[in-house]
Amino acid sequence: MGPARNVVLLGATGSIGESTLRVIRKHQDRLKLIGISAHQQGEKLCQIANEFGVKNVHLGHEQDIREDLPAETNFSTGSDALNELAALEEADLVVVAVVGAAGLAPTLAALEAGKDVVLANKESLVVGGQLVMETARRTGAKILPADSEHNGVFQCLHGQPEKSLDSIILTASGGPFRDFSLEQLSSVTPEQALKHPNWSMGPKITVDSASMANKGLELIEAHWLFGLPAERLKVVIHPPSLVHAIVQFKDGCTLAQMSPPSMTFALQNALLFPDRMEGVEQGLDFRQPLELSFSPPSPDKYPCLKLAQDCLAKGGTAPLVFNAANEVAVAAFLRNQIGFTEISDIIENTLNTADFPHASSLENLLTFDQEIRLQASAFLQKLA
Ligand code: NDP
Ligand code: MG
Numbered sequence: 001m002g003p004a005r006n007v008v009l010l011g012a013t014g015s016i017g018e019s020t021l022r023v024i025r026k027h028q029d030r031l032k033l034i035g036i037s038a039h040q041q042g043e044k045l046c047q048i049a050n051e052f053g054v055k056n057v058h059l060g061h062e063q064d065i066r067e068d069l070p071a072e073t074n075f076s077t078g079s080d081a082l083n084e085l086a087a088l089e090e091a092d093l094v095v096v097a098v099v100g101a102a103g104l105a106p107t108l109a110a111l112e113a114g115k116d117v118v119l120a121n122k123e124s125l126v127v128g129g130q131l132v133m134e135t136a137r138r139t140g141a142k143i144l145p146a147d148s149e150h151n152g153v154f155q156c157l158h159g160q161p162e163k164s165l166d167s168i169i170l171t172a173s174g175g176p177f178r179d180f181s182l183e184q185l186s187s188v189t190p191e192q193a194l195k196h197p198n199w200s201m202g203p204k205i206t207v208d209s210a211s212m213a214n215k216g217l218e219l220i221e222a223h224w225l226f227g228l229p230a231e232r233l234k235v236v237i238h239p240p241s242l243v244h245a246i247v248q249f250k251d252g253c254t255l256a257q258m259s260p261p262s263m264t265f266a267l268q269n270a271l272l273f274p275d276r277m278e279g280v281e282q283g284l285d286f287r288q289p290l291e292l293s294f295s296p297p298s299p300d301k302y303p304c305l306k307l308a309q310d311c312l313a314k315g316g317t318a319p320l321v322f323n324a325a326n327e328v329a330v331a332a333f334l335r336n337q338i339g340f341t342e343i344s345d346i347i348e349n350t351l352n353t354a355d356f357p358h359a360s361s362l363e364n365l366l367t368f369d370q371e372i373r374l375q376a377s378a379f380l381q382k383l384a
Contacts, residue, residue: 004028006090007271008035008056008115010082010106011097013044015202016120016146019263020095021048022280023271031271035085037098049073058085082106087113093271095146096121099204100327101369104128108362111135111143118270120146120263122221126323128365129224144270145225149218151266152245152257153226158274160249168228169246170218171238172297173198173261175210177340178239182301188340190333198241198261207330208304211343212297216308217326220319223312230313235305236294242284243292260284303344307351317356317368324372325350328380337384345383350376 007024011017017038024031035056038045042065049057049069056074058081059065066075076085086094086106094110095118096103103121108128110117112135119125125132136143145154149170157165176195177185193210194203201209208214219233236246241261248254259265264280284290299306304326311318329346332338338346350372359368 004030004032005092005271006034007031007093007095008085008088008091008110009033009095009097010037010086010103011039011095011099011121012036012048013038013041014097014099015200015205016095016097016263016267017048020097020118020267020271021052022264023268024052026280027268027272027277030275030277031093034090035088037082037085039098043068056085056088058082079105083109086110087115089113091115093118095267095271096124097146099123099202101127101323101366104132104365105362107132108135111139111141114139114141116142116144118144118146118267120267122147122217123323123327125221125224126217126319127369128362129220129319131360131362131365133224143225144273145221146263146267146270147218147221148244148259148261148263148266150221150225150245151269152243153222153247155257155269156245156247156255157226164249164251165226165228166248166250167232167234168222168226169234169236169248170215170222171241171243171245171294172212172215172235173209173239173241174237174297175212177210178237182341185301186339186341190336193333193340197239199263201263203334204327204330207333207343208326211304211340212302213304213308213326213330213343213347215297215302216305216311217323219308220312230309233312235297237297238292238294240291240293242290243294258284304347307344307347311351314356317359317365318351320359320365320369321351321354321356321372322347324369325376328373328376332380332384338380342383346376346379349379353379 033052037058039060046068086109104124107124246256311322325347329343
């Protein structure tokens with residue numbers, strides 16, 4: 001057993017942040033928390049800093065929480081300081097559990113500094129996949145996937161020759177509206193969308209799961225992580241969320257990864273990789289009857305998935321446009337400004353009117369991302 005790894009956790013106050021803290025609490029001899037960030041939940045951030053004795057603490061909003069922190073804390077605010085925290089010299093592992101495209105810059109900062117990244121934030125790969133993967137390749141930093149499906153694929157591929165891979169199938173629960181008619185879907189509320197049948201997650205990804213935009217983002221994420229083209233990346237509906245990923249090899253054999261629907265399994269796998277130690281929660285109990293059904297998703301019911309697949313096939317900045325429009329639309333839905341089915345309308349309209357300039361640097365990607373958000377917001381104003 002080597003020395004404890006120094007961990008920086010960006011987005012410590014969120015749902016993935018909480019699951020990561022559960023793993024760190026259980027394995028304090030292996031993982032030492034040395035840096036944390038939040039966007040605006042100062043009080044919760046302070047509690048975490050005090051519980052784990054965290055030295056480096058960052059809050060996005062300008063509010064001053066220093067007085068509640070231990071005297072020797074190195075406290076910072078502002079986006080430049082977040083990137084500095086991601087590149088902290090003493091860090092071995094950086095967990096990116098920030099939500100949305102805001103995860104791109106710190107992910108790049110960590111990789112640029114040669115830090116291994118436990119990546120929960122899928123939007124960073126959707127917006128800047130090429131740049132992220134090139135940066136990791138150049139510096140030799142590892143990306144350890146923490147999104148459950150991608151972590152499942154990562155587990156199945158470990159030790160397999162690269163050329164043996166045929167295709168990847170990501171499972172989707174189908175969300176809370178799996179059995180709703182198209183008409184029923186038009187009047188669902190944010191409260192209904194936020195009740196996911198299997199997973200407990202932050203609000204944005206919970207809405208994305210209901211619309212299946214999440215699975216679309218995950219196909220793009222898988223493309224970058226595992227290097228397969230759109231036609232070899234598939235989605236299947238699997239309501240119980242016990243099988244997270246299925247990998248098919250050229251010889252016709254299939255491997256699948258299973259665990260209960262809780263993020264501690266994937267996070268622990270990524271944080272302790274390649275070691276396997278006792279988990280935070282019990283694994284599956286095969287003495288109980290388990291339902292393992294799989295069916296193809298209906299494209300009519302999940303237009304966001306279809307739009308994301310088109311963007312993956314188109315490449316370039318199309319996935320960035322999809323993501324930015326989706327972030328704007330989901331925020332508006334959560335504010336009760338638009339209906340659920342209008343999320344895909346906003347994405348589709350934004351895709352139809354956007355030009356797709358070549359953008360490869362972080363600065364160009366972020367500038368274009370802002371432009372698309374303005375376009376999506378303008379369309380939103382017309383609808384609302
Ligand atoms: P949450 O909304 O629960 O948490 C988001 C975290 O990011 C919070 O700590 C929040 O701070 C911080 N944050 C929010 N906005 C910003 C910003 N602009 N800049 C910096 N930090 C910010 O999200 P989740 O934990 O659910 O998801 C995090 C990421 O992980 C997402 O990309 C999601 O897609 C991915 N993921 C999540 C899964 C899950 O089970 N939840 C599963 C697989 C992937 P504050 O609390 O102060 O607002
Ligand atoms: Mg997932």
